[in-house]
Amino acid sequence: AQKVTQAQTEISVVEKEDVTLDCVYETRDTTYYLFWYKQPPSGELVFLIRRNSFDEQNEISGRYSWNFQKSTSSFNFTITASQVVDSAVYFCALSISNFGNEKLTFGTGTRLTIIP
Amino acid sequence: GAVVSQHPSRVICKSGTSVKIECRSLDFQATTMFWYRQFPKQSLMLMATSNEGSKATYEQGVEKDKFLINHASLTLSTLTVTSAHPEDSSFYICSARRGREPLHFGNGTRLTVT
Numbered sequence: 001a002q003k004v005t006q007a008q009t010e011i012s013v014v015e016k017e018d019v020t021l022d023c024v025y026e027t028r029d030t031t032y033y034l035f036w037y038k039q040p041p042s043g044e045l046v047f048l049i050r051r052n053s054f055d056e057q058n059e060i061s062g063r064y065s066w067n068f069q070k071s072t073s074s075f076n077f078t079i080t081a082s083q084v085v086d087s088a089v090y091f092c093a094l095s096i097s098n099f100g101n102e103k104l105t106f107g108t109g110t111r112l113t114i115i116p
Numbered sequence: 117g118a119v120v121s122q123h124p125s126r127v128i129c130k131s132g133t134s135v136k137i138e139c140r141s142l143d144f145q146a147t148t149m150f151w152y153r154q155f156p157k158q159s160l161m162l163m164a165t166s167n168e169g170s171k172a173t174y175e176q177g178v179e180k181d182k183f184l185i186n187h188a189s190l191t192l193s194t195l196t197v198t199s200a201h202p203e204d205s206s207f208y209i210c211s212a213r214r215g216r217e218p219l220h221f222g223n224g225t226r227l228t229v230t
Contacts, residue, residue, distance in 0.1 A: 043207060044224060047221075091159065101218060104219065106161075109158075
């Protein structure tokens with residue numbers, strides 16, 4: 001069975017600070033995909049990133065960056081120079097399908113509040 | 117723009133009635149769709165996998181007679197909550213698979229049963 005743990009339930013930081021959201025996963029499969037989604041108050045899920053298990057390169061997209069460490073089964077997400085618009089619930093998710101486009105196992109989410 | 121449309125976005129119904137939620141893939145055919153449920157301040161839990169032309173596959177603990185799923189066409193899956201009760205109040209969100217892309221999610225439906 002797969003499991004995704006987001007130990008941080010809620011985080012608050014002052015605007016412009018950097019913040020890292022932790023994600024630890026468990027799976028016995030060697031091929032899997034990891035995701036991060038953003039859920040603003042309106043409820044929709046905004047796709048942020050998909051990373052397969054064979055690609056351990058870190059990724060940067062604007063103010064967002066992701067650190068994938070297979071050795072520790074972690075896929076952490078950092079927001080640099082946070083902005084109020086970053087306030088949302090962030091979910092880490094895991095899929096063991098070929099392209100990660102089958103059912104997802106979600107973590108419990110981290111509620112991020114950026115204080116102006 | 118959105119590739120999956122979910123309707124309605126909000127619905128309030130009385131206890132004992134049934135409510136139908138639609139999930140449509142826009143401009144593509146989705147042989148497989150997924151239905152998730154999210155209770156307030158909790159994670160998303162997969163309810164069922166909807167397959168076009170066949171019966172849905174339900175996750176353990178999900179009552180298939182209560183949550184009826186119909187995937188009658190390649191662009192539409194419906195979830196009907198039958199004989200709704202207040203404990204069914206939740207946020208329901210669907211997703212559709214388009215090729216090798218990450219799943220596309222609808223905007224969700226907030227169901228309140230009074």
